Amino acid sequence: MHFSALTWLFLFLLFHVSHSDPRISEAALFCGTNITKTSNYVPTFVREMENLSQVITTTHFATYHVNLSTTNNHTRNSSSSSSIYALTQCHHDLSQTDCLLCYAAARTTVPRCLPSLSARIFLDGCFLRYDSYKFYKEYVSPALDNVTCSKENVSFANYENENEFLTSVGYAVGNVTRRAVRTGSGGFGTAEVEGVYALAQCWESVGQDGCRRCLEKAGKGVRGCGLKREGRSLNTGCYLRYSNKKFFNDDGPDEDSHVSGLGITIAISLATAAFIMVFLFAAYASYTRIKKMKEERNNLAQFAIPMKNSCLSFKYESLEKATDYFSASKKLGQGGAGSVYVGTLPNGKSVAVKRLIFNTRQWVDEFFNEVNLISKIQHKNLVKLLGCSIEGPESLLVYEYVPNKSLDQFLFENNKTKLLNWEKRLKIIIGIAEGLAYLHGGSEKRIIHRDIKSSNILLDEDFTPKIADFGLARNFAADKSHLSTGVAGTLGYMAPEYLVRGQLTEKADVYSFGVLVLEIVCGRRNNLYSQDHISPLQTVWTLYRLNNLMEAVDSSLKEEFHVEEANKVLQIGLLCTQAEVALRPSMAQVVWMLTSKNCEIPIPHQPPFMSTNVTKPEGSTRSHNTNSFIANAARKMELSYTSTESSSMPSSDGHSKSGELIRK
Structure with a gap:
């Protein structure tokens, strides 16, 4: 079965088998401090969770353990220290189906503690714990309670x-x-x-x-x-x-689970299958990339015929002259997709010319996306694609010229930061939100950008923001709930459900927008995977919980900002970066919250990729810091696939940026 079909079946069974509430909101996750050095611990852990899934299928309580040295012999009464012991308990007012859904959510989240030897996760409908010893009869603990x-x-x-x-x-x-x-x-x-x-x-x-x-x-x-x-x-x-609000069920568990026992078993089993298939899909993608490169070259040749007579077609020679034969003095920036130059057409109009070289299928895909997807889309907050040329030695894309270059240069370069006062920052945030809202539902096409970040936001002479670089964008049919696709974008800006499962919806753009909002207000890059730097997302969430959000605002503003506006914008940024997809607002809702004077901003829930000990006030029980583990995983992913800067168009700052992840 194709990976996307597996993912769809898993998600359908997981989220549509019941109309009731499995209460999967995370109350707390506690990770142990002891780290395993056993090489086969992770596959044994996966086996343990799978076995526990089978037991919990027909009951609300289950325990299981597997031996690290002999994972095929599961003896219930062993107390060897080389075993993994696990316990799960659902609250008795949940139906069996909701119990399974809650356990699946806990099982999906608890691996954030790996490679810790122990962890406990409390969801509002169930509990899951694993440890290296038989803890089943423990009822209180001064250290753990x-x-x-x-x-x-x-x-x-x-x-x-x-x-x-x-x-x-x-x-x-x-x-x-x-x-x-x-x-x-x-x-x-x-x-x-x-x-x-x-x-x-x-x-x-x-x-x-x-x-x-x-x-x-x-x-x-x-x-x-x-x-x-x-x-x-x-x-x-x-x-x-x-x-003070009712949160439990009156009538106890409803055994009418709305799905057959076989379907439930498949849903739980696919939680593991989907995890394994992520890695298998990478191998499959590598194979198909080689196969389809030839097809894309043929497509490009066929595409050239109608483009010759199109109003979007530019002659290569005219663009070559417009850029002074791609002179270094005309160069605006260099990125992984090619170089960007400023040019002047015979009529005196300034344009930005992106010079592409097709050496992989990725750039062919980007070219088709840029021309076919957004050539007819116009909005004041979107960079306009004027046309292209595919007749010369390399293919060219032509855009409107935006003189102030990219947002990241104003945010993160000391000599330009002072130019962005609070009014301009708020204008930029609202403009980006309006542009995304238009992409998601304001035009004939429903488009997901997939790579919203500061270097892809250009600023005109009035600091009006314009979203750029649609090479990774995807057309999203109105009758689709999500797309299952290869992961492409920039680490730190990608939503968790998209990064882990390839599940793409408009909410992936919403998450990226939320990260960008926090960068704009804080004046700091989001560097989630660095071990020696706390990201703006972590900082803002921690200060929000301490009721001290104003401390997160960029110090270069020197308190010359509207406190209530800044507080509202930061809270909206946290709403957009919530781990749970359904809790994130749509971009249309974001625009309304940003522009309305009297709207009530909902309370945000915890973002993903968050170490427990940075989200708890002093005095609470601390958990093991999982950021280093996540950072290592992110770096491994980055090395496993093509690391590139897919966007410098049309005004890159010329610097090579790390953290770009492309998987096709």
């Missing part, structure tokens, strides 16, 4: 005073604890007292006494949240949560 409280205080519109809310929390927590303990092993209970909702779930392995002790500690923990609208106790043997 944790309490999280929401940042927002409860609104007292429904309460006479603070004491009434605190009393309701106390009663709800007490009631839910008693109900859970009474149910015995795997204790579960829900309660509602005067608008306060609570849920308690113990792991089946801790027994009734362990459940009671765990929930007693958990209850004391969440009561310490005071007037916060939500609190969670994330203990070794149980989970307890209260909220």
Whole structure:
């Protein structure tokens, strides 16, 4: 089966088998500090998760372990330190289908802790833990137990005073604890007292006494949240949560899962299959690249015939003269796709000429995209393609000339940063948003850019932004929910679902836009994969949680900016970079939020690729820093594929940039 078909089937089964809520929001991820040096640990870990998937198919609780040295012999009673032990527990108000969906989400997220020997992930509907020892009967731990409280205080519109809310929390927590303990092993209970909702779930392995002790500690923990609208106790043997909004199901699990048992098994199995197929697809792509290079050369020859008589066609000789025969003095920049020159046509009009050399299929693809996809699209925030020439020794693309060159030069070069005051930065952000909104739904074609970044944003004489370089853009049919495609773009700007699974939607552009917004406001490059530098995304998220966003604003602005506007723009940037695709706004919504004076900005959730210890305030339990592992993985990916700068058009700064990832 083709990789894209596998991915589609997996996503369909995973996200459409139930109409209810599997509660896959991440409450916390804790990574252990001990790192494995065993070479076969990762494949053994994958086997462990796969075996656990089979057990959890028909129940809400499962344990399993595999031996590192003999991965084909799974003895349940072994306690060897060379084993991987795993436990998963779904909350009992979830249907079996939602339980499977929640476990699949946990299983997808917990590998962020690798190569750590242990990890625990709490989602709001389930729990997953793996470790190097048999921990199943542990119910409390001074080192591991944790309490999280929401940042927002409860609104007292429904309460006479603070004491009434605190009393309701106390009663709800007490009631839910008693109900859970009474149910015995795997204790579960829900309660509602005067608008306060609570849920308690113990792991089946801790027994009734362990459940009671765990929930007693958990209850004391969440009561310490005071007037916060939500609190969670994330203990070794149980989970307890209260909220002023209802979050659990009344009727318990609904066993009508809306899909056959075979379909459920396929959905869970494909989680592993899709992971493995990513690597197989890379090999397949290499094979097809060689095969199709010949086809693309033939296509180019056929394409030349109608282009000779097209209004988009320029004579090679005229463009050669316009650029003074591609003189070095006319050169605007150099990129992986070719060189860019400024030229003057016989009528006196200035143009930018991009000089391409077709030596791989990638550049053929870019040429076809530039000409066929955007030649008829016009918007004040998009660079206009004027035409092309394919008759000479190399192919040329002709664009309108944008005199102020690219945004990255103004953001990151000290002698130009001072030219970007707050008003210009806000104008640039709004303009980029309007351009993307037009691409996504304002024109006859629905287009995803795929490479939004500061070097692909050009500025005219009035600092009006223009989105450039559509070589990687894709036409997106109106009846499609997503495209399954090779990954292309720049590391640090690519959305997680696109980088990992090749799942392309408009929300991939939204994510890139969010990263760019944070760069513009902070005045710093997003350098997510560097081990010695905290990215703007990490910085802004941390300061947001500390309610100190203004500290993230570029110091070169010298406090000459509108505080409320800056706060709103940074929060919108975080909304766009949320890990969960469905939570990101559309670009049309972003434009409305940026331009509306009285709109309420939603609360953002945690971005992806985020180390737990930079997102928690001081005093909370710290987890192992996973950034170095992610950085290593990113570098390996970058070395495995073609690393290039696909965009210097039409006004690159001339510098070679790293981090470009192209997979076709």
